[in-house]
Amino acid sequence: MLGPLELPQFPSCSDCLAWSADGELAIAAGEFVQVLTPKTANEKAEQGPVQKAINNWHSNRFRVNVFTESEWPTIYPQKRDHFSLGGEQSLSTVVGLAWSPPGLAKFRRCVLAVFTSNLLLSLYEPVGIQGKWTRVAIVNDSLKLYFQPQVQDEGLALRKSAIRSFSWSPPLKVPATEQDADSLAVPGFESRWGHQILAVANDAKEVIFLRVRSLVAVQSPRYTADVLAVASWDASSSNYPEIQPSSVFAAALKSKAVTSSMTWGPWFFADDGRNLAVVHGSRLRVLKFDLDPTTLRQSSGIGMSSEPVAQSDENTSLYSEQLQDHRFTGPIKWIDMTDAQQLCLAAGVFGGIVLLTIPYSAYGGQGKNSAKIHLQNLPFYDDTASGSQSEAPRHWDPVTYPDPESQTLTLHVATGGGNAITKHFAPDHEDIPILKAAWRNQIDEMREQFDFDRDFGGLAVARIWGLTSCNDIIASATTLHPGDVIEYRTASEDRVIITFSTTTGAVAQELPDAQASTPDPNSPSGPDSPGSRRDAALRHILNSQHDERGRPPLSGKILYAAACSTIVACDNEEIIEQARQVLIRLATVTGADLNEEISKCSTTNSTVAAKPSGELSGPGSHLFERCDICDAGLAWYSTQEAQCAAGHLFVRCGLTALAIQDPGASKFCSGCGQEYLNEDEMDASDLELQRSCQSLFDLFDTCTSCGGKFRP
Structure with a gap:
């Protein structure tokens, strides 16, 4: 049985967990990131009977808010139009993290992207024999190089290079060519591991699509990010229609609206297109990204052409009047129901989530299909409230989902207030109600024990800070608090509990063997025997x-x-x-x-x-x-x-x-x-x-x- 992990730290963002395809679990904790890697069976056998759950892991904790002057130059106050809210003066704590698909880092492993509150997106990987986690690239530098020749205004250049959110795309694998199919040849990197596409949103209302590459030199891995396409929002559109459009307040909100979250949908190789769903301000928007994979076959140079090689614009086929009545907060998750030829898009709103059922034709941008888009609103009500649900108080906490690469047609949702639900999707369009998540039982047991030990009289609360999954195992990050008094806590008392369970709610017996991760089936070293x-x-x-x-x-x-x-x-x-x-x-x-x-x-x-x-x-x-x-x-x-x-x-x-x-x-x-x-x-x-x-x-x-x- 895999017991829970109690770590001496406190989460710093509402989605603080990320689990790589190699089995490495990253936890965002203020100025630090802690990476846990499961030990192999041989390593467990050498250490004898395991007494503590943490002994099943290799643990690496590293600081991410220390930058040199060359990595992060000093930023002085700008003019009114480009004045920031003070991100450059923050403590640079972690506000987001995500693993790249496998194949980008050394030994074809995953790179960890860490987003800090100073609006910098950094890439980390273990370097050297000791495996010390080191910052190997800053994505903002690539944006500076791209926009610098085009923008003369220093303040606008800063806004264009300041990142607000990001999302890794599942790898774009290019089918092997006839030349690669030669018996003397081995399929290329693009066919085995795919191209790594990263989408970032800046402070200038733009979404930039980047291809991240590793240029491997002796003892010096180097990463470069090439701009593939740039998409911008319509400046005339309003994110807050309830505010008088001609007011000064509306103009200020319009100029400062940011993209808070984004996520990629599945690739369709029929037209090499893919949709990126984003929350801009309080509106849900979807961008269509079209790319010809043959343009990415040049992999030996330091950079690509200065002109974008892909196209991106808003997918108006997914527009629905019903979306205007909701204020989206994110995050977002796609669920591909292949048998039903449709997808479901789950997006967080105030007090719940919204489910959009989208046919493949609308996803591909083929005509106006808003009438075929079905919208379902799932509000979060307080379980302890009395009376009808319409009068019960609602949860207004941030929403979090497991990783979008889930293989099951089940949506797992958790809120900062401890609410945990699951929603199953049936290919036959059967409407299945939402249920309490089975894996929440572990959290309830910990909360009850915490309440009993401190004699809180049933008023203790549990807050869920993150969900992630790997090979049908769900990990959650939970903190426990008193519910009826002001909490006083010092840094030495910081605790976060990581629990592991299956999708059915049973306690996980064994972790996925990260060290022996499943190889790519197209790899020349990955046939059957x-x-x-x-x-x-x-x-x-x-x-x-x-x-x-x-x-x-x-x-x-x-x-x-x-x-x-x-x-x-x-x-x-x-x-x-x-x-x-x-x-x-x-x-x-x-x-x-x-x-x-x-x-x-x-x-x-x-x-x-x-x-x-x-x-x-x-x-x-x-x-x-x-x-x-x-x-x-x-x-x-x-x-x-x-x-x-x-x-x-x-x-x-x-x-x-x-x-x-x-x-x-x-x-x-x-x-x-x-x-x-x-x-x-x-x-x-x-x-x-x-x-x-x-x-x-x-x-x-x-x-x-x-x-x-x-x-x-």
């Missing part, structure tokens, strides 16, 4: 000498190692024949004596003896491995380990099969623990070998044994 993964890697390495696309061939040392590992542990006759051809070519080009290796290609599960000292210094000596300790040759008897004549034992890389003789040049599979060469930590004296390893690990970026992600 370990054998097929290793065979795919061997086939690619041995076929690289026939590459006719202008790419440099792999290092001869890697080709020789792949051929020897084929002799030792491969039963595939096609791959064995490829290994024979590679050995013949290497012998011809280098003059090395490879007759023993070539002769053993006719048998399976053979061994290759270590080369004598004469051959280690003769023609083709760069092909052979030698012990760094005693300078003797290494024998080939296994693809898992290597040993020299003096008995020095080394582990072989799970991809290249080269012996790893430097302990600092390794990386490990987070799932099975298989050891691999770390291309970023290799000796730079052999540039050809380092370049070849970098090329291979760019393609085979997950474990060839189990498909898990790598870690330092």
Whole structure:
């Protein structure tokens, strides 16, 4: 059973939890962010019986409100039209955080985006062997570079680069081309992990669509955000129709209205379009984003064209007169009911949520379909109120949902006042009423125990600060308070309780294994079985000498190692024949004596003896491995380990099969623990070998044994 976590901190925003696809749980706590990563089964076994719930996790807590002058220059008071409300003078506490889809960070993991109250959006990832979480990019810098040539007014330039809200899009995966389908090729990054699209809203009533990329250099990952499209709002539209439009107050509200929340809908590859729902002021709006994926195939440059390569405008097909009667507060969540060919959009309003049922045709922007859009209002009433519901008091607290990538047609909703409900959606249009969330029972039990321990007489309250989900496990962040007195609390008394339960309300038994996260099925290292993964890697390495696309061939040392590992542990006759051809070519080009290796290609599960000292210094000596300790040759008897004549034992890389003789040049599979060469930590004296390893690990970026992600 997975017990609740009690952490010595206090949430700083109404949606303080974020759970990555890799299983890392991030918690926003004022000036800090705490990241919890589940321990693997091997790590739990090493530590013995677990006494505390926190012992099931690796915990990293880091400060996010410290900026250098270059990262965040001093901002002086601006003119009246551009005067801010003081965000630059705030403590820069965390007001939002979200994980990117997998594939963006090093080892194809997720990047953490942290939004602070000084209107800066920063990207964080663990750096170095110790895995210290470090700020690796500030998205506002990309906006400054884009708008600086266009805007001369300094105050307006500041407003255009100040971010108010953001949202990651699920990855845009480009279908493999015929060239990629070649038997000698491996599907590209865009087909396996997809493009990472980020939408941000600034202070100038604009929504900017960015493509975030990782430009990987040796020991220096670098991120860049390229502007794809810019959409702006109609300045004449009113967000507050109840106010006299010609009044000074209405003009002030119109100029200061901001986009408070946004979220992406599903991709439709039929027209490469996607909708972004946003709450601007008090109105719900939907933007249509159209993009041709072929324009994103240029992935080698530092930046893209200065002109937008995508289009975005408001989707008027989703406009409904009924929306004018509601004041939207956010957040928003899409639910795709594929069987019914429609979607549901849930949006927070004052005292409840609104559900919009939208047909696919309206979502795609095909004509006026407002008559087909169904609106349902779900108000939140106080459970303890007496009398009819129409007279009962309503909850006015912020609303929060789990992550939008939920696989079930169930909407989970929680409010800051502790109200928790679920709403099921049926493809047959059956109207299912809202129910009390089953996972709320854990929170009620904690509140009752808190009330009993402090003798509050049933007046204790529980506040829910965030919901998130991963693999059908729901995590909630809850704080407990007295309900009838003014609460006095010092920083040392700050507590937030993280509970874990299934969607049915049962206490979660085990967390998703983050370290062995499910690989992408389109990954070249992610077929069905370990054998097929290793065979795919061997086939690619041995076929690289026939590459006719202008790419440099792999290092001869890697080709020789792949051929020897084929002799030792491969039963595939096609791959064995490829290994024979590679050995013949290497012998011809280098003059090395490879007759023993070539002769053993006719048998399976053979061994290759270590080369004598004469051959280690003769023609083709760069092909052979030698012990760094005693300078003797290494024998080939296994693809898992290597040993020299003096008995020095080394582990072989799970991809290249080269012996790893430097302990600092390794990386490990987070799932099975298989050891691999770390291309970023290799000796730079052999540039050809380092370049070849970098090329291979760019393609085979997950474990060839189990498909898990790598870690330092």
